[in-house]
Structures are given as structure tokens and as C-alpha cells.
Amino acid sequence: MPRKKTTAEGQAKPLIACPVCRSKIAPDGAALFEKSAHMEYLENTNELLPKLEKKFKELSAQLGAKDKEIEVKDAELKKCTGEIDRLRLVVREANEREEKKNVGKKEARGNAGSAGASEDEW
Numbered sequence: 001m002p003r004k005k006t007t008a009e010g011q012a013k014p015l016i017a018c019p020v021c022r023s024k025i026a027p028d029g030a031a032l033f034e035k036s037a038h039m040e041y042l043e044n045t046n047e048l049l050p051k052l053e054k055k056f057k058e059l060s061a062q063l064g065a066k067d068k069e070i071e072v073k074d075a076e077l078k079k080c081t082g083e084i085d086r087l088r089l090v091v092r093e094a095n096e097r098e099e100k101k102n103v104g105k106k107e108a109r110g111n112a113g114s115a116g117a118s119e120d121e122w
């Protein structure tokens with residue numbers, strides 16, 4: 001049968017492509033005539049989706065746990081950094097006190113020599 005242009009002749013209606021899955025369907029969408037590759041892909045995706053969602057949840061949970069770990073480590077690090085800063089300040093103040101003492105000594109009786117060693121400890 002030769003191909004005819006589609007006219008309203010009441011003959012076999014031409015199939016159209018489904019706008020969603022591109023399968024060949026009746027013009028009124030009532031019947032599916034030929035599954036498209038895209039529809040098969042969608043069906044496969046449909047099966048795959050729950051598995052992917054499950055995996056995603058697992059990974060999200062792991063990520064959340066890691067985030068918590070990082071938060072804890074971060075807090076520890078901050079604490080340590082704060083402690084180091086505090087100790088540095090203590091040492092600096094001690095050194096400054098020592099320096100003043102030494103300066104006093106220098107003024108009193110010149111360079112005493114070995115007494116200045118504490119300055120190099122930090």
C-alpha cells in the first residue's frame with residue numbers, strides 16, 4: 001500500500017511519537033504500538049532508581065558521619081591552637097620579665113653573660 005498523506009479519510013490513523021517517551025502511539029494516546037529505546041531506558045531507570053536512592057542514602061549517612069568527625073576534630077584543633085596561643089603568651093611574658101631583670105642587671109653591673117640564655121629557649 002503506497003504511503004498517503006494524512007487526511008481525514010477515516011483510514012488507519014497515523015501513529016505519533018509520544019512527547020514524553022517517543023514511543024509510537026495512537027494519536028489519541030490510547031494505545032502503544034512500539035516502545036522506543038527511550039522508553040526502555042526510562043523503564044531501566046525506573047528499576048535502577050530505588051537502588052540508587054538506597055545507595056545515595058547510605059553515602060549521605062556516611063558523609064554526615066564524616067562531617068561530624070570533622071566538626072569534632074575541628075573543635076579539638078581549635079582548642080589545641082588556643083592552648084598553644086595561651087602557652088606562647090605565658091612564655092613571652094616570662095621572657096619579657098626575664099629580659100627586664102637582665103636589663104636591670106646590665107644597668108647595674110654590665111653584661112652578665114650566660115644569664116641571657118633564657119631568651120633563646122623560645
Ligand SMILES: [Zn+2]
Nearest residue numbers: 018020021022
Ligand atoms: Zn510515552
